[in-house]
Amino acid sequence: MEVAPGIHSIPVDTLTFMGLYAPNVYLVLGKKAALIDSGYDYGEIVGKRLEYIEKVAPHKLEYILITHPHPDHIGGSRSIKKSTGAKIVLHSSGAARARNRYRVIPDILAKDGDILDIGGQTLEIIHTPGHSPASICVYVRESKVLFTGDHILGMGTPVVDAPEGDMTQYIDSLQKLLGYDIGLICPGHGPSIKEAERKIRELIAHRQEREIQVLRCLRQGRKNVARLVSEIYPELDYRLLELARRQVLAHLRKLVREKKVISARGEYALK
């Protein structure tokens, strides 16, 4: 399916994905082609993707850009590289994780501002840490399309959970994107987003509200993370508890860094 001129969203088999939205894989077509993310590493699904790539861009795949080294984005990259000879591109800070966890050796270690030209499509790498330290967004200058991985999703709010996730960086990275003229956001999961600026401002506002909530809870006295979670998410499904703890921790770490909150022996209090 073509989501913008020369930009395809490769349909994925959602049956194997546990969540509501399977990971999105996109193909950018110029004289050569670039894949944005690679999905999971299940043979059958990767096979279908390769068929699609071969049909739409025969012998043209030059790069496989990985928005961040998580299994639903980097998983299929080894098989796709093996079949196509394309080069795997990853932010330099994710190289060790890619190698150790997924046995993926990137061919190109990208940094903020790097440009990949595939002939008629200019791809700019924007380092956007937060969801993970190595998260990147990819901006196509010609069509003003922004691929966001899990930094911005087509539905809900992305996970920013300590220790891997960093709330300060996440908000800074969202602010940074406000400097770009974005016509369409193609996220790592869920449908694409037309009103980019509104979405970005919404995401920032959501985290600011959550932060105010954390501060309000701490105004009543010192508390540990478990207590804060039970106050902030009073009816949370127990399966999401651990994730909620790590997200609240990400907020607390930001507040400690900003010297608004102090921590001692696993408890937090207003400074």
Ligand SMILES: [Zn+2]
């Ligand atoms: Zn993901």
